[in-house]
Structure formats: structure tokens, C-alpha cells
């Protein structure tokens with residue numbers, strides 16, 4: 001799902017997205033001024049859509065679209081990076097999105113964080129979208145990612161990461177890990193997630209929606 005924050009807050013030479021979908025994240029990253037944007041997508045339909053939508057940027061070399069499963073492709077993209085990058089980790093399966101069933105996992109996040117941890121660059125910025133869903137093991141057909149599991153793996157990349165939260169579909173739906181002078185962890189929000197992954201603000205936002213918005217088709221279906 002596209003973020004509602006300004007991508008210029010997390011500018012780096014390169015932007016690496018997992019899950020291209022309609023290309024809205026790519027458009028935001030190109031607009032924010034990232035020199036190079038890499039985006040990985042498993043579904044043929046969405047890769048073809050993005051190839052058409054961004055034909056000029058692909059020809060210019062500003063955008064590289066990678067077709068395939070982030071499990072296989074992300075380590076290859078990371079091997080291309082020579083400087084700290086901004087990662088936008090946003091790939092996950094959905095029953096209505098043809099193509100995602102090709103992956104062995106519904107939510108590849110732990111594999112992606114492992115691939116980043118294997119990079120010799122320790123100061124990448126890592127953004128993880130959809131906290132309201134990722135903290136719920138029933139999302140996306142079921143998965144084993146937890147909030148504390150994410151933090152543990154991020155700290156394995158860099159034990160000095162500070163954590164902040166940016167707005168996505170709802171308030172504070174994006175976890176940001178970065179090492180920067182003057183950056184401080186938003187400890188209150190972190191503690192709220194740790195003590196109750198579906199913290200009060202997240203719950204109230206979800207109940208305000210009174211439904212789950214399908215991020216693929218943008219149709220709305222009742223929460224079960």
C-alpha cells in the first residue's frame with residue numbers, strides 16, 4: 001500500500017521496493033528524487049503494468065524492475081548496492097492477487113531482513129509497511145511474523161538502529177529503522193506495539209474502518 005508520508009524524509013541514493021503492484025510506490029520514490037529505484041514484483045500482470053507505466057524511466061535507467069520472488073531476487077538487488085539505500089518492504093501475498101501463490105511464503109519479511117543482514121553495508125534505512133496487518137498472524141492467509149521478531153532481525157542488521165513510525169494507510173503504520181545522528185527511537189509507540197501488537201491506536205483505527213481494505217483490489221470486506 002502506498003505510504004502517505006513524504007519519501008524525501010528517507011532519501012538515499014537508491015530506493016529498493018519489494019512488491020511493485022500498480023507502481024504507486026515507484027512513482028512516489030521517483031518524484032522524491034531517489035537517483036535509482038529498484039522494484040521487485042512476483043505477479044506478471046503487475047510487472048507488465050509497471051513496464052508500461054514507467055517505460056521512460058526504465059529507458060533512462062532510473063528505474064530497474066525485477067520480475068520474480070523477492071526471496072530469490074532481493075539478495076541479487078542488494079549485491080548491486082555500493083551505498084546505503086532505503087528499503088520499502090511491502091511484498092505479501094493475497095488470495096485475490098494472481099501470481100503471489102508462486103511464492104513459498106505469504107509474508108517474506110523475515111527472509112528480506114535476513115538478506116539485508118547479509119549485506120556488508122550496515123546503515124541501510126529499512127521501512128516496513130502495513131504494521132496494522134503484519135502484527136496480525138491471520139493476515140494474508142496466515143504468517144509467522146511478529147513485531148518483536150521484526151525488531152530482533154532489524155537489530156541483527158544494526159544494533160544502533162533507532163526506530164520511528166510514519167503514516168501509511170493509517171497513522172503509524174510504517175516502521176522505520178535508521179542510523180542517523182540525532183535520531184531517537186519513538187519509545188512510546190515501540191512499547192505500545194511490544195506490549196500489545198495491535199495497540200489501542202491501531203485497534204481504534206481498524207475499528208473506525210470497521211472492515212479490512214484489500215490493498216490489492218481496494219475492495220472492502222468485513223473483518224473476520
Ligand SMILES: C[S@@+](CC[C@H](N)C(=O)[O-])C[C@H]1O[C@@H](n2cnc3c(N)ncnc32)[C@H](O)[C@@H]1O
Nearest residue numbers: 001002019021024025042069070090091092103
Ligand atoms: C501491497 S502491494 C505493494 C504496493 C506498493 N509497494 C506500493 O507502495 O504501492 C504487494 C505486492 O507484493 C507482491 N508480492 C507478493 N509476494 C511477493 C513476493 N514473494 N515477491 C515479490 N512480490 C511479491 C504482490 O504481487 C503485490 O503486487
